[in-house]
Amino acid sequence: MAAVDSLANSTVRIVIANGAGVGTGFHFLKPEIIVSNAHVVEHLITSGTAMSAIAEDGREWKLKILSFSKPQEYDFAIMSADGAKFDGREFLSPDTSDITRGRKILYAGYPHGLDPLLVFHSETGTALKGREFYFNGMIHGGNSGGPITDENGKSLLGIVTRRRFLGDSEMLAIDKEMRGLAAYLEQAGKQMTAQIMGVDFRLFATALSRVALLTNDLIRANSTTGIGIGLDTTELLKKARELKLY
Numbered sequence: 001m002a003a004v005d006s007l008a009n010s011t012v013r014i015v016i017a018n019g020a021g022v023g024t025g026f027h028f029l030k031p032e033i034i035v036s037n038a039h040v041v042e043h044l045i046t047s048g049t050a051m052s053a054i055a056e057d058g059r060e061w062k063l064k065i066l067s068f069s070k071p072q073e074y075d076f077a078i079m080s081a082d083g084a085k086f087d088g089r090e091f092l093s094p095d096t097s098d099i100t101r102g103r104k105i106l107y108a109g110y111p112h113g114l115d116p117l118l119v120f121h122s123e124t125g126t127a128l129k130g131r132e133f134y135f136n137g138m139i140h141g142g143n144s145g146g147p148i149t150d151e152n153g154k155s156l157l158g159i160v161t162r163r164r165f166l167g168d169s170e171m172l173a174i175d176k177e178m179r180g181l182a183a184y185l186e187q188a189g190k191q192m193t194a195q196i197m198g199v200d201f202r203l204f205a206t207a208l209s210r211v212a213l214l215t216n217d218l219i220r221a222n223s224t225t226g227i228g229i230g231l232d233t234t235e236l237l238k239k240a241r242e243l244k245l246y
Contacts, residue, residue: 009088024144024146045077064080093155099124103123109144132232138224161230
């Protein structure tokens with residue numbers, strides 16, 4: 001089996017109850033264990049909202065949290081999977097060798113949380129610095145939680161966590177402001193109208209806030225610098241040992 005096919009066979013799409021994709025995950029250490037980013041499965045962690053993992057062939061497994069880190073720290077979640085059979089599925093093994101600049105890698109994921117699964121050859125642009133390393137990759141929302149492996153597609157080097165995208169925090173802040181304005185105008189419209197020279201200012205401001213939200217969403221969803229950021233697996237492996245997974 002080719003390396004890209006091997007990696008594809010260990011990668012899954014993470015979905016919420018209505019079937020919408022929110023990220024990527026992978027079988028790790030054994031088929032019934034699935035790992036992703038904590039921020040991908042945050043609703044499962046915080047509120048127990050049902051989430052599933054789906055393979056390319058349509059097989060589906062319900063997910064249950066075994067352990068997780070804070071998203072702002074190591075950003076991993078370890079889950080058990082229950083549902084369809086695991087026949088023919090592969091799983092990734094740990095690779096604790098040094099991550100150096102120029103290392104050949106593969107990475108896999110579901111950009112925007114949508115089918116089909118994409119698997120790419122790439123290489124690291126930096127050695128490991130702190131908990132992170134950079135690699136050449138077209139990363140979008142939905143790639144988060146995807147595996148980064150050696151060039152054979154079987155040994156886990158890291159987890160895709162985000163892209164290098166300047167201004168993302170500022171755009172999130174504006175997004176919050178615009179949603180707050182839209183909510184306020186909707187509530188105010190139930191109690192009053194505001195016209196200036198015959199123009200309904202409330203409707204005008206609401207339209208502007210919707211345009212701003214849409215523009216923000218489109219930019220954040222489709223922009224990529226071609227620079228992906230991976231997290232190393234040191235803390236993930238420590239927790240896996242504590243859980244006696246290997």
